[in-house]
Amino acid sequence: MGGVNNAIRDSVLFTTADNVINWGRRSALWPETFGIACCAIEMISAGCSRYDLDRFGVVFRPSPRQSDVMIIAGTITRKFAPVVRRLYDQMPEPRWVIAMGTCAISGGVYNTYAVVQGAETFVPVDVHVPGCPPRPEALMHGFLLLQEKIKKSRALAGTALDRVAGP
Amino acid sequence: MPKPLPLAPASPVPKGVDCGLSKAHGVLSGQCDMTGMEFLPVLFMVAGIVLVAVATLFVSSLLRPSNPYPAKNMPYECGMDPAGEAAGGRFRVQFFILAILFVIFDVETMFLFPWAVVLKEIGLVGYVEMFVFMLLLLVGFAYAWLKGALEWEV
Numbered sequence: 001m002g003g004v005n006n007a008i009r010d011s012v013l014f015t016t017a018d019n020v021i022n023w024g025r026r027s028a029l030w031p032e033t034f035g036i037a038c039c040a041i042e043m044i045s046a047g048c049s050r051y052d053l054d055r056f057g058v059v060f061r062p063s064p065r066q067s068d069v070m071i072i073a074g075t076i077t078r079k080f081a082p083v084v085r086r087l088y089d090q091m092p093e094p095r096w097v098i099a100m101g102t103c104a105i106s107g108g109v110y111n112t113y114a115v116v117q118g119a120e121t122f123v124p125v126d127v128h129v130p131g132c133p134p135r136p137e138a139l140m141h142g143f144l145l146l147q148e149k150i151k152k153s154r155a156l157a158g159t160a161l162d163r164v165a166g167p
Numbered sequence: 168m169p170k171p172l173p174l175a176p177a178s179p180v181p182k183g184v185d186c187g188l189s190k191a192h193g194v195l196s197g198q199c200d201m202t203g204m205e206f207l208p209v210l211f212m213v214a215g216i217v218l219v220a221v222a223t224l225f226v227s228s229l230l231r232p233s234n235p236y237p238a239k240n241m242p243y244e245c246g247m248d249p250a251g252e253a254a255g256g257r258f259r260v261q262f263f264i265l266a267i268l269f270v271i272f273d274v275e276t277m278f279l280f281p282w283a284v285v286l287k288e289i290g291l292v293g294y295v296e297m298f299v300f301m302l303l304l305l306v307g308f309a310y311a312w313l314k315g316a317l318e319w320e321v
Contacts, residue, residue: 017230065243083246089238090246158232 008165014156021155025068025094026147028057032067032087037074039101039133046136056143064090069146070123071139075103076116088123093158096150098142099125102132264316268308275304 008014035043047053047060061067064087076084088097099119102108105128107117119125126149129142156162242249282289282297311317 063243086238087246090241090243093232093234156230158234159230161229
């Protein structure tokens, strides 16, 4: 990390682009329609009219190709973990993961041979939402935390423009 | 781009004089001196479209993260391994060749209508020229037929 390259990344061009792009990204977080276990019921509830996640720009999409966020809502069995991983792989970048509920965070009470002990073991998790299951308000809080995280991130990281600016 | 119709020199319209008459027949005649300039705006439009498209692709290639890898490029089948006909990646598109053949004869028909409208004015040469055009298409059609383009392989 050279000082000159950081100076380029802290320049007005880069920071303005970061602000604009990150505003767009955090205002339209589209999660996959993807529920594994009982937490999915709370996720569905959060998406419906009473809690209305749409007002945060969170609209559920039926394909990972159109999604930005994966909500891992439920217990991940060993048999299903490769599927979850592939669905994560098939999302376009940038992409984020919310581990919803105790099972997705750590395996929860299911400390057995059949259950993966936490989504963190095979996908990078951005936000953990604890609860068994978490209430819809908790999921909303998770989305707000994710928006804060995106706000602080470098939007142009990994792009051709970023590579031009130096290593 | 509109292709000039096979109008014969025997046409009653004098060269480079009357643009109005040929238009009245619904024909874009190649005999009007203005024809070259008439399509200049179309050229500008095409150039503008190409410029905007290339600029958009270039700017987005600078600004987007790009990280393709095999698992990401796999066909999406709900996270499962692809099954069935599409599993091999590519599969035979039977309708494609038929669609191409259809388009050729569709265009031929499109040319036949204006030709029929001005048939009396363009005389014998124009009459024969259309048959030459159709003959060329028929040669292509016969070639496609002999190559088995019309066979339906299951």
